[in-house]
Amino acid sequence: MTRRILLTAGLALAIAAPALIPGWRTQLSYLLMMIVFALTWDLLGGQMGYNSFGNIVFFGVGMYACAVVQRDLHLSYPATLAIGMAVGAVLAVAVAAILGSGMLGLRGHYFAIGTLGLGIAAGELASGWQFVGAGGGMVPPQYPGARGGRETFFYYLCLGLVIVTFAAMRWLYAGRFGLAINAIRDDEDKAEAMGLWTTRYKTAAWCVSALFLGIAGAILGNISGFIDPRETAFAGSTFGVWMVLMAILGGKGTLWGPVIGAVVFHVMKELFWTYLLGWQRVALGFLIVVIVIFFPVGILGWAREKWPEKFGHLVEETVPAEARG
Amino acid sequence: MDNLRLLFDAPVLSVQLLLDGILIGAIFALAAYGMTLVWGVMNIINVAQGEMVMLGGYVAFYLYKKGIHPLFGVPVAAVLLFAIGWALYRLVIFRVVDKDLFISILATFGLSILIQQLANEFFGADVRTAESGFGTYTLFSGAVTVTQIKLIAFAVAILTGAVLLWFLRKSRMGQAIRATAQNARAARVMGIDTDRVYAWTFALNAAICGASGALVAMTWIVHPYLGLPYTIRSFMIVIIAGLGNVLAVFATALALGAAENFAGFIFGAEYQAAFIFGLLVVILVSRRVWLARERRYLA
Numbered sequence: 352m353t354r355r356i357l358l359t360a361g362l363a364l365a366i367a368a369p370a371l372i373p374g375w376r377t378q379l380s381y382l383l384m385m386i387v388f389a390l391t392w393d394l395l396g397g398q399m400g401y402n403s404f405g406n407i408v409f410f411g412v413g414m415y416a417c418a419v420v421q422r423d424l425h426l427s428y429p430a431t432l433a434i435g436m437a438v439g440a441v442l443a444v445a446v447a448a449i450l451g452s453g454m455l456g457l458r459g460h461y462f463a464i465g466t467l468g469l470g471i472a473a474g475e476l477a478s479g480w481q482f483v484g485a486g487g488g489m490v491p492p493q494y495p496g497a498r499g500g501r502e503t504f505f506y507y508l509c510l511g512l513v514i515v516t517f518a519a520m521r522w523l524y525a526g527r528f529g530l531a532i533n534a535i536r537d538d539e540d541k542a543e544a545m546g547l548w549t550t551r552y553k554t555a556a557w558c559v560s561a562l563f564l565g566i567a568g569a570i571l572g573n574i575s576g577f578i579d580p581r582e583t584a585f586a587g588s589t590f591g592v593w594m595v596l597m598a599i600l601g602g603k604g605t606l607w608g609p610v611i612g613a614v615v616f617h618v619m620k621e622l623f624w625t626y627l628l629g630w631q632r633v634a635l636g637f638l639i640v641v642i643v644i645f646f647p648v649g650i651l652g653w654a655r656e657k658w659p660e661k662f663g664h665l666v667e668e669t670v671p672a673e674a675r676g
Numbered sequence: 677m678d679n680l681r682l683l684f685d686a687p688v689l690s691v692q693l694l695l696d697g698i699l700i701g702a703i704f705a706l707a708a709y710g711m712t713l714v715w716g717v718m719n720i721i722n723v724a725q726g727e728m729v730m731l732g733g734y735v736a737f738y739l740y741k742k743g744i745h746p747l748f749g750v751p752v753a754a755v756l757l758f759a760i761g762w763a764l765y766r767l768v769i770f771r772v773v774d775k776d777l778f779i780s781i782l783a784t785f786g787l788s789i790l791i792q793q794l795a796n797e798f799f800g801a802d803v804r805t806a807e808s809g810f811g812t813y814t815l816f817s818g819a820v821t822v823t824q825i826k827l828i829a830f831a832v833a834i835l836t837g838a839v840l841l842w843f844l845r846k847s848r849m850g851q852a853i854r855a856t857a858q859n860a861r862a863a864r865v866m867g868i869d870t871d872r873v874y875a876w877t878f879a880l881n882a883a884i885c886g887a888s889g890a891l892v893a894m895t896w897i898v899h900p901y902l903g904l905p906y907t908i909r910s911f912m913i914v915i916i917a918g919l920g921n922v923l924a925v926f927a928t929a930l931a932l933g934a935a936e937n938f939a940g941f942i943f944g945a946e947y948q949a950a951f952i953f954g955l956l957v958v959i960l961v962s963r964r965v966w967l968a969r970e971r972r973y974l975a
Contacts, residue, residue, distance in 0.1 A: 402778045402781075453957075453961040454957070454960075454961065456961070456964045456965075457960055457961070457964055459777055459778075460777045460778075460781060461960055461964075463777075463778065464721065464723075464908075464960075465956065465957055465960040467723075468908055468953040468954075468960075469957055471904065471908075471949070471953045472950050472953035472954045472956075472957065475947065475950035476950045478946070479946040479947050486946075592785070592789065595782065629797070630797065632789070632793040633794055633797060635789070636786055636787070636789035636790030636791075636792070636793050636794075637786075638786075639782070639783075639785070639786030639789060639790070640768060640783055640786040640790060643772075643779060643782045643783045643786055644771050644772060644779075644783055647775070647779055
């Protein structure tokens with residue numbers, strides 16, 4: 352019951368935010384995007400045990416697809432934006448399906464390093480391809496509405512995407528799909544032996560992840576107003592790492608973990624940017640190392656260990672093997 | 677693709693590309709051999725490998741700025757990076773040695789970002805090079821040029837590799853390292869201090885990366901963001917050559933150097949990096965397909 356009240360209050364606050372703190376609308380839009388990043392990464396990394404460093408590819412594909420549609424399709428702004436988002440999503444899913452058939456057969460560190468290469472290769476290709484502006488990047492069209500309307504519009508677009516993403520993840524994790532990908536995480540060979548079509552599930556999971564990331568990319572390209580191939584679209588060293596970090600910070604393999612992690616991380620990042628100007632990237636690198644080494648269970652994982660009864664787990668009297676002698 | 681036709685029209689060009697590729701390949705081999713060491717002994721994939729190459733490069737560059745010949749940078753970088761590697765092990769790496777692979781990948785990835793950004797703050801983002809002041813040989817009446825420094829770098833790289841191999845074969849610590857690679861538990865039972873072995877392994881890896889970095893700074897360039905391609909190259913070489921096969925590492929590195937040079941010429945220099953990372957994906961996927969076929973034969 353309290354949970355429902357909290358959720359409603361949070362949602363009301365999120366809807367009212369542009370009116371309450373209008374100066375922070377763009378900032379909050381980025382925060383919402385971070386939540387999408389963390390949620391979509393956790394679908395693979397946390398729930399399925401496939402630690403991808405290359406999810407940023409789908410984000411970039413969505414961003415570029417939308418920008419190209421907006422450039423070449425001479426319709427009204429809302430129409431091109433809507434079509435662009437759809438095309439971005441479809442293209443991202445297609446890329447995920449194609450890449451997935453090859454990449455998702457890799458396991459463990461081969462998958463991790465392979466996807467890392469994928470992300471960077473995509474950035475390098477985009478920065479050499481004249482059709483999408485090469486290294487000079489692309490500029491999405493101006494929002495036609497009144498001054499100040501743009502920020503509010505995109506804030507609600509982001510909020511909608513976050514809610515849809517979250518609801519989709521929740522629905523997926525609750526059903527057979529969630530069980531299947533958790534089985535893949537726990538023991539892929541056994542899952543396969545039990546008759547699961549692991550490759551289908553893995554590819555489907557990557558496609559879901561790509562779907563939301565593609566839309567996120569399409570929106571973020573318009574928010575940022577400039578698409579740089581390596582810094583915005585295929586930003587492996589910023590968004591690409593952050594999505595991993597946020598999911599871990601919040602708690603891998605949980606529904607709320609990525610959301611909490613994204614909020615905490617974004618606030619921390621903004622503090623770094625404000626108080627450690629010039630050194631913020633150093634501080635972020637340091638933060639990654641510290642979180643990974645000292646806090647790999649994440650906030651929710653830690654809370655679950657501390658108050659297991661709150662998470663619906665039965666508290667068992669487990670005595671460690673060493674203590675028993 | 678016009679460049680491809682150029683290659684057929686002027687075959688001498690491919691001699692140039694091949695030579696350049698092979699000469700840089702020896703430098704790749706050094707970093708790759710370091711990666712096999714750390715992977716084989718500690719079961720860690722060090723994503724910060726390329727950053728150590730970069731730091732070694734800056735050692736050579738600053739020696740050159742001080743007026744010392746950058747070739748001295750090779751031993752100096754090796755010693756300095758040995759110390760840095762040791763410190764990194766004691767501060768960070770020892771905590772992730774027995775954790776699952778993803779933790780160690782992410783931790784070293786974080787280290788690589790940290791080192792890269794620190795280098796950016798302290799050394800500046802400019803592209804630097806350490807001038808060695810050596811001349812150039814010309815072959816085929818001027819059609820092919822080989823800078824002497826590339827030949828020297830090739831020789832020094834092979835020499836460094838030989839010293840390392842000798843150390844691993846003959847010295848007490850080298851034997852302990854190899855024993856730990858075979859079976860850490862058994863090594864511990866036999867009284868080997870595996871923690872010390874890990875520290876040595878990681879520091880040795882840093883040292884040879886540093887040496888190769890000094891060579892890179894002399895033959896090519898050095899800048900703070902140079903690291904990741906070297907890491908990826910090392911990884912590629914290791915997965916093709918396998919762990920613990922020195923000759924295969926060397927041969928693969930030379931082949932990779934040549935392939936990269938040809939690709940850079942044919943597709944244009946702006947796609948050279950894309951080629952490296954794309955090649956990684958292709959190799960990983962085809963390796964998997966090949967392994968899957970093998971599995972089907974066995975079944």
